[in-house]
Amino acid sequence: MKIVFKMFEDIRKKFPVYEKNPDLIFLDTAASALKPYDMIDAINNCYSYEYANVHRGLYSLSSKLTKKFEDVRVKVGNFISSKSYENIIFTKSATEGINLVVEKFSEKYLSEGDEVIISYLEHHANIVPWHMAAQKYKFKVIPIELTNNSEIDYADFKNKITSRTKFISLTHISNVTGSLTDFDIVKEIIKNLNIPLMIDGCQFVAHSELNVTDLDCDFYVFSGHKLYGPSGIGVLYMKERWFDDLDPYQGGGSMIDNVDIQQTNYAKGFQKFEAGTPPIAEVIGLEASIEFVTSLNLKKIFIHEKELHDYTLDKLKNINNLNVYGNGLNKGAIISFNISDIHANDLAMILDQKNVAIRTGHHCAQPLMKYLNITFSARASFGVYNNKNDVDLFIDSLVEAKKFLT
Secondary structure (H helix, E strand, O other): OOOOOHHHOOHHHHOOHHHHOOOOEEOEOOOOOOOOHHHHHHHHHHHHHHOOOOOOOOOHHHHHHHHHHHHHHHHHHHHOOOOOHHHEEEEOOHHHHHHHHHHHHHHHHOOOOOEEEEEOOOOHHHOHHHHHHHHHHOOEEEEEOEOOOOOEOHHHHHHHOOOOEEEEEEEOEOOOOOEEOOHHHHHHHHOOOOOOEEEEOOOOOOOOOOOHHHHOOOEEEEEOHHHOOOOOOEEEEEOHHHHHHOOOOOOOOOOEEEEOOOOEEEOOHHHHHOOOOOOHHHHHHHHHHHHHHHHHOHHHHHHHHHHHHHHHHHHHOOOOOEEEEOOOOOEOOEEEEEEOOOOHHHHHHHHHHOOEEOEEEOOOOHHHHHHOOOOOEEEEEOOOOOOHHHHHHHHHHHHHHHHHHO
8 A cells, every 4th residue: 555645735835946837857865856945935034034154253153153053053963863963064055074084094003904984886985085095005995796686695795705804885875776784784794893884865755754863884974965954065074083083175274273383283073074164054955854864754755756766667668678777675766777779878868858857878977887797787766756647757757768769
């Protein structure tokens, strides 16, 4: 029996884009989510009526916004079930968070002969920084093989771990196949090995409940813009042990305790990793986006989007010569596909004429493309604003485009 939540029936009224373009079929949430009024209003209100630079300002405008800014840190900590808000570092993006961890960990702990494990499912943001660091510090990056369903091969993962393994960095959900990494299995494999674990949660955090304490990861990153929030804001969760252990990523204001002309003493905790003026309004917007998804209930969001995903897959099976990449049972609401002898870009341009927005290309995952023996794919991904009518119109448009192009 299908579960329908009435809260999603009128959800589009919360998004201004549908006011101007009510017939839009937006299937590109995996790239960036559409923005609700509440989030936009929060940023506008911040800039219009509340704005001042935060921290150290003694006047009321600054002190009020500083409190509001730091309250968001508490809210983020609660949202991801961190033991403490003090584990939360604000960055400019998830990519910056990954680069921070990669560079500072590599600098201190990695050298020739060491190994870092990633998977073929990773976004370039969790591959390229490791390559850059490996060139500098001479360690090796070791990929985990995938199963026939484009999921992590956990037997291969276990076999890849050796005494040389010094770090593991994995995606929570693939932005191409939607494959979900089973971190219960990962935790069991690395139990008692004392190998740090970083998780890229960009494709997970807006679609399901997150508990970093249960995951027991050392680092977890996600971005605001995929969470119905603004661009220019990311979050890095860091376990307590690393705050004193890792050196600052950037130098400047805010991250210091005191400065002499010959020496700098760094601040403690999250401040140590937040150099310069922070993305103030973006943090305020992030708060609104977190309130938005929590008001809808992330468990219900997951069920709603899974129904759309499964409904779409059933419809796609009726289209000849269409190949879907990633057929595992544990998946997010992302579907990548190709139609034989049709370029994905041609498909997307024709769908756009029907007001259907999908993503095409290598999706910043070229190693996975090569693993799948393709160079590009079309991708449909779902958000809270999608419904079965979207799917029906998408499928009808896809069938028409296929007829036109063959």
